Amino acid sequence: MIIYFAPMEGITDGVLRRVHQQLFGGVDVYCLPFHKLTQSMSLLTRERRDISPEENRGMTVLPQALTRDPDQLTAWLKYVSALGYDHADLNLGCPSPTVTRRGRGSGMLRDLPALRAFLDRVFAEPLPVALSVKTRIGCESPEEWPEILSLLSDYPFAHVTIHVRTTREQYTGGIHPEAFDLALQGGLPHPVYNGDLRTLEDVRALVTRCPGTEAVMIGRGLLADPALARRIRGGAAASGEELRAWYTALYEGWRDRFHATIALGRIKKLMEWPVGSDIRRKRLLRRAEDIESCIEAALGR
Ligand SMILES: Cc1cc2nc3c(=O)[nH]c(=O)nc-3n(C[C@H](O)[C@H](O)[C@H](O)COP(=O)(O)O)c2cc1C
Incomplete structure (x- = not known):
């Protein structure tokens, strides 16, 4: 396919x-x-x-x-x-x-x-x-x-x-x-x-x-x-480590290209999809002020 x-x-x-x-x-x-x-x-x-x-x-x-x-x-x-x-x-x-x-x-x-x-x-x-x-x-x-x-x-x-x-x-x-x-x-x-x-x-x-x-x-x-x-294609699901690497690399790529604030905004927009309708995570994501807190909001316990 x-x-x-x-x-x-x-x-x-x-x-x-x-x-x-x-x-x-x-x-x-x-x-x-x-x-x-x-x-x-x-x-x-x-x-x-x-x-x-x-x-x-x-x-x-x-x-x-x-x-x-x-x-x-x-x-x-x-x-x-x-x-x-x-x-x-x-x-x-x-x-x-x-x-x-x-x-x-x-x-x-x-x-x-x-x-x-x-x-x-x-x-x-x-x-x-x-x-x-x-x-x-x-x-x-x-x-x-x-x-x-x-x-x-x-x-x-x-x-x-x-x-x-x-x-x-x-x-x-x-x-x-x-x-x-x-x-x-x-x-x-x-x-x-x-x-x-x-x-x-x-x-x-x-x-x-x-x-x-x-x-x-x-x-x-x-x-x-x-x-x-x-x-x-029969491959593995994403591991937590891979997802951290994904968000970190995206943030760094966008920060280097645009600006840290814009990069953080883009990450937050992207994370709306994995976070979905989980209200607690949504709130954490909204308050996050750096990439680590964003990742914690999306992937943490
Ligand atoms: C934010 C956003 C931007 C989009 N930009 C384009 C675009 O530039 N060209 C296009 O053909 N479709 C665009 N689409 C439509 C998507 O390519 C796709 O057809 C749509 O999201 C349905 O597929 P999905 O349910 O797999 O997301 C966009 C969709 C979204 C949500």
Whole structure:
């Protein structure tokens, strides 16, 4: 099974990707958070750093773009190719209102004729790199999915990652695994399942339900349990020592890159996942003033 580490803006940066690969592994492809393309094609400094080959040495990464302009996408794909990558992804999944209001991300699923016109333009010429897409299953209702699926099947995407929620459902609404069944049955080449794979049991249940599953993308499950991909491959669960090393290395990486305060803020945000709804640990984490107290809050007795 191919395992993708989901892109998560503000979290899965080069520091996290490198530390994760070194300490836990098990992931085949680390996905880069989206580049928001603009008319001037000027990327942010952090976006340039994130995609630079130096930042991603020794690992397979998948850059991603957010745009509704075919010319912007084509120009960006050339840039991605010039950097030495052979694969890139288009975001049709971002549900943020600031993005969808401008008809980007999952906002593109609102107007399927416009999406078709966009993709016709994108695929009119041979592309410099393989293109995949990450999509939601609709805007308002899962009933929109069959039409979206049929449209996406008309284009030669390298793979299609399906976050089995609608835009309206954001990140916590119910999930619709039957949308993935439909993609498998409909013969969509290389569908990748995404959505709420938090534990080994969740992955096993998916494979039992959909034996044709070739690939999964995991985001928050890997934040809560960084050894999850390794465990899917039959490896060991994370030891306390490994988790300490994980948080310490992340803190040091972010401190060296940004500032101690920012690094601590990022660690606290990340630890929200393993801490979950444990009120005592949440309180300890909120009060923590250094990395040791954060680790104690998340991992101590
Ligand atoms: C904080 C955050 C940032 C995200 N940023 C991106 C992004 O840049 N590109 C993208 O395609 N999806 C993004 N996502 C969505 C995730 O990649 C993934 O589809 C979603 O979290 C569902 O998978 P999960 O249940 O395994 O976490 C983001 C999600 C979160 C929580």
